[in-house]
Amino acid sequence: MLNQKLVDALNEQISFEIYSALIYKAMQAYFAAEDLPGMANWTNIQFQEEMAHAEKLFNFVCEAGGRAKMLALNEPRNEYESPLEVFEIILQHEQIVTGRFNTLMDLAQQEKNHAAQIFLQWFITEQVEEEASVGHIIAQLKRIKDDGRGLLMIDQELAKRVFTPIAAG
Numbered sequence: 001m002l003n004q005k006l007v008d009a010l011n012e013q014i015s016f017e018i019y020s021a022l023i024y025k026a027m028q029a030y031f032a033a034e035d036l037p038g039m040a041n042w043t044n045i046q047f048q049e050e051m052a053h054a055e056k057l058f059n060f061v062c063e064a065g066g067r068a069k070m071l072a073l074n075e076p077r078n079e080y081e082s083p084l085e086v087f088e089i090i091l092q093h094e095q096i097v098t099g100r101f102n103t104l105m106d107l108a109q110q111e112k113n114h115a116a117q118i119f120l121q122w123f124i125t126e127q128v129e130e131e132a133s134v135g136h137i138i139a140q141l142k143r144i145k146d147d148g149r150g151l152l153m154i155d156q157e158l159a160k161r162v163f164t165p166i167a168a169g
């Protein structure tokens, strides 16, 4: 069973994941308009992953006896200066997400809820991978600077990403 403090914190994270999905969808629209289909694909997969994260949290709250609730979302940013700016914003955003999961884990430890700690471990591991993959793309974008051919090569690479469903609950 989850106590109300944990239910409230997990509910906030469900909506934050959906908000993250919204941010990625806005970025996909920017890349589609910029004729960068690989980056549009990459951000669309990120959108799907964030929705899957929300679903995983939602299922856990329900299964652990909590009452899941949806909260209001902010409008995401829709305009960007460059692909590099987008990926730098993504890294900053994912660092915020990592901090939120660390805080959730601290709370689960304080409340001595072992099931929540085991559940949250998956997200903490996932965040390491998320930050690393975005950091890699940023490094590549910095290396090519304003070289259009280099940008197209990165775009083609990001076109290969596919969505892998995650285990729910």
Ligand code: FEO
Residues within 6 Å of the ligand: 017, 020, 049, 050, 053, 094, 097, 130
């Ligand atoms: Fe749901 Fe990108 O973390």
